[in-house]
Amino acid sequence: MTAQWMKLDASAIIALGGYTHPLFTDDAYLATTPFAARPVPGQGLLLVMGGLAEQSGVYGEETLALLGFERVDFVAPAVDGDDVDIEIEPLEPESARVTRWTWRCVRADGAVLAEAVARFLVRGT
Numbered sequence: 001m002t003a004q005w006m007k008l009d010a011s012a013i014i015a016l017g018g019y020t021h022p023l024f025t026d027d028a029y030l031a032t033t034p035f036a037a038r039p040v041p042g043q044g045l046l047l048v049m050g051g052l053a054e055q056s057g058v059y060g061e062e063t064l065a066l067l068g069f070e071r072v073d074f075v076a077p078a079v080d081g082d083d084v085d086i087e088i089e090p091l092e093p094e095s096a097r098v099t100r101w102t103w104r105c106v107r108a109d110g111a112v113l114a115e116a117v118a119r120f121l122v123r124g125t
Helices: 010-017 042-055
Strands: 063-074 083-090 098-107 112-122
Touching: 010 042, 042 063, 042 083, 042 098, 042 112, 063 098
Parallel strands: none
Antiparallel strands: 063 112, 083 098, 098 112
């Protein structure tokens, strides 16, 4: 899989999602936190991970829909300006129609930011 590095734009993700917490909207509040830059909301990072997963070429026309996540763990904060990519590995299928994959979001320095197990509906044979 070729790297599909994406630079996170926290302001765009925050605006798209409609986040209102002062951590995401108030520079004075942000200055009182341990974050070096504006953090990206976890749900926004999942959005980016989904896009990077599609760009990876791993999923073809047989993949019909994301059914959900067995688990999602946010391991370290993702912040504005981080370059991120996704590592994808297949897991044992749940059934002939449901596949499972581990998604791992990594920053350019190798730090793992998030890990999820995604379930997909696939065409039956």
